[in-house]
Amino acid sequence: MARYEIFVTYREGIFDPPGATAKGALKNLGYPVEEVRIGKYIQLQTEAGPDAVREMCEKLLANPVIEDFRIETAEEA
Amino acid sequence: MRFGVVVFPGSNCEQDVVHAVRLLGCDAEYVWHQDTDLSGFDAVVLPGGFSYGDYLRCGAVARFSPIMNEVVRFADRGNPVIGICNGFQILTEAHLLPGALLRNVGLKFVCKPTHLIAEESVCHWLDVNPGTVLRIPVNHNEGNYICDPQTLERMKAKGQIVLRYCDADGSRRPEGSAPNGALEDIAGICNEAGNVFGLMPHPERAVDPVSGGIDGAAIFSAIVRRVAGIPESVVQ
Numbered sequence: 001m002a003r004y005e006i007f008v009t010y011r012e013g014i015f016d017p018p019g020a021t022a023k024g025a026l027k028n029l030g031y032p033v034e035e036v037r038i039g040k041y042i043q044l045q046t047e048a049g050p051d052a053v054r055e056m057c058e059k060l061l062a063n064p065v066i067e068d069f070r071i072e073t074a075e076e077a
Numbered sequence: 078m079r080f081g082v083v084v085f086p087g088s089n090c091e092q093d094v095v096h097a098v099r100l101l102g103c104d105a106e107y108v109w110h111q112d113t114d115l116s117g118f119d120a121v122v123l124p125g126g127f128s129y130g131d132y133l134r135c136g137a138v139a140r141f142s143p144i145m146n147e148v149v150r151f152a153d154r155g156n157p158v159i160g161i162c163n164g165f166q167i168l169t170e171a172h173l174l175p176g177a178l179l180r181n182v183g184l185k186f187v188c189k190p191t192h193l194i195a196e197e198s199v200c201h202w203l204d205v206n207p208g209t210v211l212r213i214p215v216n217h218n219e220g221n222y223i224c225d226p227q228t229l230e231r232m233k234a235k236g237q238i239v240l241r242y243c244d245a246d247g248s249r250r251p252e253g254s255a256p257n258g259a260l261e262d263i264a265g266i267c268n269e270a271g272n273v274f275g276l277m278p279h280p281e282r283a284v285d286p287v288s289g290g291i292d293g294a295a296i297f298s299a300i301v302r303r304v305a306g307i308p309e310s311v312v313q
Contacts, residue, residue: 014179014223015179015182015221015223015258017179017180017181017182017183017184017221017258018180018184021184060133060137060138060141061133063137063170063177065169065175065176065177065224066177066179066223
């Protein structure tokens, strides 16, 4: 059983409305923020191997039209 | 003519769609998302709502419902399929239509009447003259259409852009007329063949004068005429 951590973010060039709003709020607070990108963090516990996890991301967990994903293996047993 | 209206857990516009097509004298029946048979239907509607609670991404989970394999086959055979609002999101997730629908710019849920200008397109679901302005309401949080530049150019060349948001006189503002930030004010697109149509506005809510207009009926009547083989006529 392995535990994976998956990070899903909008692809470069895709406008991120929640990120833009958070950036505006941080600027209002006086912080010199250049960019905020908001994405998803997914924890996955599975017997499947890394290839299958990549497939899960491509098929369902991320939409390749608008999103990139990064998989990290958190724990192997 | 018989419409199949697919119901996912969380769909909420299926009754309005059934009402709209019955007003035109057509039959309509609900199709449960676990079903795997579309035989006997002439057209399929994926209605609006919040399928699977919009979890993960709008339409991402519904796209893997058992009925969707059959919807893809039905569409691939050239049969008419329309996705309205959440249905449009499902069609993009299922890759029956290009692009994706992001969160509205401004993060606001938009619920109001909009004006839409008909573009010159290959869409089977619209037979009004290009330039005709329709008034149909929207009701969504993720209607911000996006696609990459190559896809946009290809869609333009193939006549796949069907409806754009506009002002009442049909003009589009330089800063954009879409209530959601959609790329080039895009409100509805179709596939290359023209039989699969997705749009964010709700035509089923504009088929009866009692609810503020009948412009939405043009969408359903176009496909009824086409399936019945009645020559294209112009609805104003």
